[in-house]
Amino acid sequence: MLIFISHLITGAADLAAAFLLMFGLKRMSSPESARSGIRVAGVGMLVAVLACFLNVVGVSAAARPHLIVNIVLAATMLMIGVGLAWWKGKTVKLTAMPQMVALYNGMGGGAAGAIAAVTLIGRKAEGPALILALIGGLIGAVSLSGSLIAWAKLDEVLKQPLRFKGQRYFNALVFLATLAVAGYLVFIWQGGAAPLLPIFALIAIFFGCGLLFGVFITLPIGGADMPVVISIYNALTGLAVALDGFVLQNPALMIAGMVVGAAGMFLTLIMAQAMNRSVSNILFSDFGDATKHKQGAIKGSLKPVEASDAGIFMRYAKSVIIVPGYGLAVAQAQQKLYEFVKLLQAAGVEVRFAIHPVAGRMPGQMDVLLAEAGVPYDLIFQLADINPDFATTDVALVIGANDVVNPAARDDKSSPIYGMPILNADKAKKVYVVKRGQGKGYAGIVNALFYAENCNMVYGDAQAVLVQMIEAVRGLGAAVA
Amino acid sequence: MHFSIAITGFVALYIFMLAAFGGWVIIGNVPAILHTPLMSGSNFVHGIVVIGAIYTLLNASTVPEQLIACSAVLLGAGNVAGGYAVTDRMLAMFKSSGKQSAKHPRAVHAKKS
Numbered sequence: 221m222l223i224f225i226s227h228l229i230t231g232a233a234d235l236a237a238a239f240l241l242m243f244g245l246k247r248m249s250s251p252e253s254a255r256s257g258i259r260v261a262g263v264g265m266l267v268a269v270l271a272c273f274l275n276v277v278g279v280s281a282a283a284r285p286h287l288i289v290n291i292v293l294a295a296t297m298l299m300i301g302v303g304l305a306w307w308k309g310k311t312v313k314l315t316a317m318p319q320m321v322a323l324y325n326g327m328g329g330g331a332a333g334a335i336a337a338v339t340l341i342g343r344k345a346e347g348p349a350l351i352l353a354l355i356g357g358l359i360g361a362v363s364l365s366g367s368l369i370a371w372a373k374l375d376e377v378l379k380q381p382l383r384f385k386g387q388r389y390f391n392a393l394v395f396l397a398t399l400a401v402a403g404y405l406v407f408i409w410q411g412g413a414a415p416l417l418p419i420f421a422l423i424a425i426f427f428g429c430g431l432l433f434g435v436f437i438t439l440p441i442g443g444a445d446m447p448v449v450i451s452i453y454n455a456l457t458g459l460a461v462a463l464d465g466f467v468l469q470n471p472a473l474m475i476a477g478m479v480v481g482a483a484g485m486f487l488t489l490i491m492a493q494a495m496n497r498s499v500s501n502i503l504f505s506d507f508g509d510a511t512k513h514k515q516g517a518i519k520g521s522l523k524p525v526e527a528s529d530a531g532i533f534m535r536y537a538k539s540v541i542i543v544p545g546y547g548l549a550v551a552q553a554q555q556k557l558y559e560f561v562k563l564l565q566a567a568g569v570e571v572r573f574a575i576h577p578v579a580g581r582m583p584g585q586m587d588v589l590l591a592e593a594g595v596p597y598d599l600i601f602q603l604a605d606i607n608p609d610f611a612t613t614d615v616a617l618v619i620g621a622n623d624v625v626n627p628a629a630r631d632d633k634s635s636p637i638y639g640m641p642i643l644n645a646d647k648a649k650k651v652y653v654v655k656r657g658q659g660k661g662y663a664g665i666v667n668a669l670f671y672a673e674n675c676n677m678v679y680g681d682a683q684a685v686l687v688q689m690i691e692a693v694r695g696l697g698a699a700v701a
Numbered sequence: 702m703h704f705s706i707a708i709t710g711f712v713a714l715y716i717f718m719l720a721a722f723g724g725w726v727i728i729g730n731v732p733a734i735l736h737t738p739l740m741s742g743s744n745f746v747h748g749i750v751v752i753g754a755i756y757t758l759l760n761a762s763t764v765p766e767q768l769i770a771c772s773a774v775l776l777g778a779g780n781v782a783g784g785y786a787v788t789d790r791m792l793a794m795f796k797s798s799g800k801q802s803a804k805h806p807r808a809v810h811a812k813k814s
Contacts, residue, residue: 244742245739245742248792250735251732254735258738258792262745265781269751273755275756275759279759286761289767290758290767293771298778301774304779305781305783306783306785306786309782310786314791318737321740321741321787324741324787327779327780330776338773342761461749461750468756468757469708470706473749473750473752474716476747476749477747478716479724479743479746480743480747486728490736575733583736584736588738591796596796597795598797602732
């Protein structure tokens with residue numbers, strides 16, 4: 221009777237959770253309802269986690285003597301995990317968001333892999349469930365180690381992509397070895413053959429190879445491509461969770477996992493499209509090797525101007541479009557930028573922001589950083605919506621962005637970024653580029669825009685430059701009064 | 702009548718197929734401005750793995766099983782709590798300027814009818 225009631229409650233709770241998670245995700249797809257969306261999803265998750273403890277009444281006979289210990293362990297681990305991650309998530313800087321997402325995603329993958337590992341060690345699955353547990357475990361392990369490498373790269377613990385000769389063959393070899401061990405395990409279990417090694421050791425080798433594969437496939441990928449990589453691992457973790465859901469016979473896990481798997485794949489494809497590259501090209505090509513590419517000759521020269529002059533010019537312009545990039549975030553200058561924008565607006569200048577789909581270290585990261593500074597989202601425009609307007613705009617102000625405004629993507633067929641959709645900042649009547657120095661962009665390509673007739677360079681730290689611009693414009697106001 | 706769940710064979714494939722399709726459609730018309738919060742939001746959603754981890758730990762009967770299941774609960778809990786905290790923080794920052802937003806069709810397209 222007790223088991224019957226617990227099944228009824230956990231079943232209903234999981235059903236409610238699956239609904240609320242999907243409904244919440246749906247609400248997250250518009251800026252107005254997004255906040256309530258995550259709240260709704262949070263309620264669903266809370267219900268599922270609390271109801272899950274009702275499973276104590278139906279544990280297997282073998283686990284019954286350990287029940288008290290297990291309950292205490294589960295509650296303790298839950299509290300430690302929630303406490304640490306909550307604290308870290310609330311205190312981490314917003315610019316560090318991409319690596320945090322990578323880290324949390326890796327944890328999810330690790331959890332999925334560990335569940336599969338317990339299932340395999342305890343031989344709690346047969347037939348199709350056994351095979352899906354192996355696949356889910358492998359995906360989870362790859363997602364864990366791969367996400368950790370992605371985290372290390374974004375956090376700049378690892379600075380250089382690691383590449384060596386024959387890397388692809390090595391990766392293929394590791395992958396085949398993992399599959400071979402998996403196949404051998406199935407052969408032993410289903411066929412009843414005597415194992416050469418203890419089962420436990422075989423399972424350990426299987427997961428070890430999976431982890432290794434995740435490390436080696438992520439190491440050669442350049443930092444600029446990490447967003448896509450995280451998105452892929454996000455989808456993979458979802459898939460691993462879905463497979464675990466089948467193994468544990470829990471439809472909430474199956475549905476939530478699969479929804480994330482599909483959504484993650486969708487986001488990945490959108491991002492790859494925004495960079496005009498295929499997903500396999502991102503994963504398997506050594507992008508960013510500028511040595512391979514011969515730079516075409518560039519006409520014109522770099523023309524530096526003072527920040528104050530640029531600021532005053534914009535004060536008397538009719539319209540300004542600002543193109544922010546990761547450099548703005550690095551200089552922590554979003555607040556100053558919005559202060560400057562408010563000054564321009566007060567003087568009657570129409571100011572808009574143009575965001576490239578892959579600006580920043582993660583798609584949409586610049587939107588978040590501008591939102592943090594208080595910029596209303598209806599001033600922020602995406603590439604397709606604003607690109608036609610550059611031609612009729614007085615000034616394009618490029619701050620800390622480089623490759624996303626490089627006209628070579630339009631004109632230069634030999635350029636590695638040829639074909640990538642860019643913001644047509646060069647079409648504006650006047651272009652100011654705020655930049656620290658004369659260095660190249662993330663892709664290591666010289667930017668022809670900087671040498672163009674209508675372009676002036678404002679050298680300096682974005683924060684300092686904006687302070688000078690603000691002072692110059694304020695000074696004007698004071699002189700008039 | 703019983704309420705325990707048994708999902709086998711094609712039923713599982715149907716669930717997977719419909720859920721995948723649902724995920725694709727749900728994300729389908731999201732504006733680029735929300736890509737980061739959405740990625741972190743879906744990251745939170747797969748944190749539901751924590752209930753699988755708790756279930757596994759409750760049913761663990763040997764020390765190795767307990768140890769691995771413990772790490773599963775710990776990691777899953779981190780995934781859920783971190784994913785939620787980070788997403789909520791980001792979404793709290795999106796504000797409208799309060800002006801008529803007809804100029805910005807992407808931001809309001811969910812409200813149009």
